[in-house]
Amino acid sequence: MNPISLKHFQTTALxxxxxxxxxxxxxxxxxxxxxxxxxxxxxxxxxxxxxxxRTLLIEAVRCLNINAFVLLTEHxxxxxxxxxxxxxxxxxxxxxLRMTDAAMDDGGWEDTLEPFLENVHGNxxxxxxxxxxxxxxxxxxxxDRTSIAVLLDTYAPEPNPTGSDHAESCTDEAVFSDVEHENxxxxxxxxxxxxxxxxxxxLRQKRHR
Numbered sequence: 001m002n003p004i005s006l007k008h009f010q011t012t013a014l015x016x017x018x019x020x021x022x023x024x025x026x027x028x029x030x031x032x033x034x035x036x037x038x039x040x041x042x043x044x045x046x047x048x049x050x051x052x053x054r055t056l057l058i059e060a061v062r063c064l065n066i067n068a069f070v071l072l073t074e075h076x077x078x079x080x081x082x083x084x085x086x087x088x089x090x091x092x093x094x095x096x097l098r099m100t101d102a103a104m105d106d107g108g109w110e111d112t113l114e115p116f117l118e119n120v121h122g123n124x125x126x127x128x129x130x131x132x133x134x135x136x137x138x139x140x141x142x143x144d145r146t147s148i149a150v151l152l153d154t155y156a157p158e159p160n161p162t163g164s165d166h167a168e169s170c171t172d173e174a175v176f177s178d179v180e181h182e183n184x185x186x187x188x189x190x191x192x193x194x195x196x197x198x199x200x201x202x203l204r205q206k207r208h209r
Contacts, residue, residue, distance in 0.1 A: 019043050024050045027059045027068045035068055039075050046078030054085040061094045066108055073116055082125045090128055092136035095148055104147035113151060121155040 023044045026035040038044045048056055057079060060069035072079075081091050089097070095113070104110040129135055134142065137156060140149035 020048050020050045020056075023048060023056055024054075024059050027056065027065050028063050030063075030065055030067070032067055032071070036071060039071060046076065046080065049083075052086050053083075055079065055083050055091065057081075058083075058085060058089075058091050058094050061091065061098050064098060064103055064107065064109075066112055070112060081120055081123055082128060084128070084130070088130035088132075090125075090130075090136065092124065092126070092128075092152065093130050093134075093139055096136045096139035096145055096152065097143060099145055099148035101145065101147045104151075110147060110151065113148075117151065117155045124155075126156045 019038065023035060023038055025031070026038070044056060046055065046057075050056075050059060054062070057069065057072050060066075060072060084090050099109055099113075104113075126137070127135055130139075137149065137152055139145075140152060
């Protein structure tokens with residue numbers, strides 16, 4: 001390749017749009033036509049990251065764009081569900097932060113996320129911590145996100161503590177005992193998430209009696 005053609009190649013390459021940024025804008029603006037075109041053309045995939053090191057699935061969750069989330073999960077090429085962003089938050093962390101009970105119940109996210117987690121839960125590292133040292137379940141408890149706490153707790157593997165960890169662990173019965181004695185605020189974030197999940201399950205059982 002001669003210098004002229006090399007210079008032309010470099011100029012052309014630099015002129016190419018940043019696919020992560022363009023897809024990020026499409027998700028934020030709910031421009032499904034553009035996003036669909038990019039996905040089908042192979043311009044973006046699971047390896048595409050934004051400037052904040054977020055995957056497009058994370059962007060869809062952050063923007064509560066359920067249509068984008070569904071589109072992206074229908075084309076799952078290359079997605080690492082454990083990919084952290086610049087703050088160490090994975091897809092699960094963002095679900096815990098963004099999924100209010102209203103979004104889960106009225107926004108249709110629960111019906112979308114349940115089969116998604118059913119299919120992928122075995123590929124998720126549930127105990128990953130963000131830069132603040134919190135797992136997704138702990139974040140759900142911290143943010144009082146009852147519905148997403150229930151869903152995450154449903155698919156998260158049961159903890160198997162041993163040794164000193166076992167002595168510090170909190171059984172469901174002990175957690176309920178704490179709540180009954182109005183010591184909920186003294187629980188750590190993971191146990192708060194479990195409490196919220198357990199109480200929601202009890203409420204659902206009562207509704208169906």
